[in-house]
Amino acid sequence: MARYDFTTHRLFVEAPLQTGARINLPQPAAHYLRNVLRLSDGAELLVFNGRDGEWRAALAPAAKKQTALDVRAQVRPQEAPHDLHYLFAPLKHARLDYMVQKAVEMGAGVLQPVLTQRTQGERLNIERMRANVVEAAEQCGILAVPDVVAPVKLAALLAAWPAERMLVFCDEGADVQDPVAALSACPRPTALSVLIGPEGGFDDTERAALLLLPQVARISLGPRILRADTAAVAALTLVQAVWGDWRDGA
Numbered sequence: 001m002a003r004y005d006f007t008t009h010r011l012f013v014e015a016p017l018q019t020g021a022r023i024n025l026p027q028p029a030a031h032y033l034r035n036v037l038r039l040s041d042g043a044e045l046l047v048f049n050g051r052d053g054e055w056r057a058a059l060a061p062a063a064k065k066q067t068a069l070d071v072r073a074q075v076r077p078q079e080a081p082h083d084l085h086y087l088f089a090p091l092k093h094a095r096l097d098y099m100v101q102k103a104v105e106m107g108a109g110v111l112q113p114v115l116t117q118r119t120q121g122e123r124l125n126i127e128r129m130r131a132n133v134v135e136a137a138e139q140c141g142i143l144a145v146p147d148v149v150a151p152v153k154l155a156a157l158l159a160a161w162p163a164e165r166m167l168v169f170c171d172e173g174a175d176v177q178d179p180v181a182a183l184s185a186c187p188r189p190t191a192l193s194v195l196i197g198p199e200g201g202f203d204d205t206e207r208a209a210l211l212l213l214p215q216v217a218r219i220s221l222g223p224r225i226l227r228a229d230t231a232a233v234a235a236l237t238l239v240q241a242v243w244g245d246w247r248d249g250a
């Protein structure tokens, strides 16, 4: 069970956090607190910026249409991001929003879009992905806000692959075999990436190139073809349960 306060609203802010700081909020956050949550002066909430841990703050009295927060005290120290990279072929709009949010909730530390032969929707809106990351971070209580990095072509990604990094390659073409057993048979990796392909799947040359990596676990996610956003949750569940923070709070 999480040992943090999940009943108080949590808000991501850009500003540095320290005792006594007053933070002027940008209009969307001000609107959210005043008009959506209907918080009044003095209402308490939790704030984090991805660098300074989590802090208790209170809504300052309204002044000149500016909404501000008074930062009171730190309640949790900053935590380090997880070294779990989620690699995915971008999807279109709503499914991509969902997939990004779920990857964050499932503990991904870096979100890496990968362009494959059959990737669709290549005009990626990184800002929109970042907004989804922040929303998920606010919701699920993490303090290290995952990075969304620039898209990279699969071939370039593989060419620069670090030898010590393990890849869990979710292949819709793999024979159905117990994925828990397959992962458990590998030593627990120190650096880990999980790859989910596009709705069109991988082609055979991509498959062959992926299997040449020094540390790769090719797994099946069962006898049904999952949508990529479902596959994301399924795959991250498996790695968190076998090697990750579902197992020992690591």
Ligand code: SAH
Binding pocket: 170, 171, 172, 173, 195, 196, 197, 198, 199, 200, 201, 202, 219, 220, 221, 222, 223, 224, 225, 226, 227, 228, 231
């Ligand atoms: N169009 C493809 C399916 C692609 S599904 C086909 O019909 O074969 C999108 C991605 O989700 C896949 O590339 C894979 O990474 C993952 N995925 C979906 N179902 C899977 C399964 N049963 N096993 C392993 N990976 C799966």
